[in-house]
Amino acid sequence: MRRLAAAGALNVTSLSEALLNLLTLDEMTAATGLSRSTLAKRRCDGTGPAFFKIGRQVKYDRADVDAWMLSRRRTSTWTANDNTGKAVTA
Template sequence: MLDSTTPQRRMLRTEDASNYTGLSASTLTKLRLTGGGPAYIKLGKSVVYDPADLDAWLSSKRRRSTSVAA
């Protein structure tokens, strides 16, 4: 049970996660199928993303040079 001092995390649906990351919704869908994308949560038929997972995934993609291997 959540009390009034527990902050609630707002989960993002694919379209909102798309806006958050700058990727298209179809790219996020493809990444779910092929792997390598951000972690997501499946709630019944709905897919949601935790913004903390999106931040972690985006940070993992940070590079300083195109010549450095991923």
């Protein structure tokens, strides 16, 4: 951490703020309604939100979770969606 701060890549204030915005796995399940195992599967296949692996803990940045949830937004249940806001017909 000191090396990054000394290099000017990240200052201590922004690091502290970033750490405060990290969600635990339990907070993530409460926020999304997804189970721990579903989140684990999505981490493995890359379909979930970006995450941090800190030691043995998994943490999610609140901004990444919000962006991921917005990307899941749909206007119809019967068409595929490429997450750009435009419906894709099969």
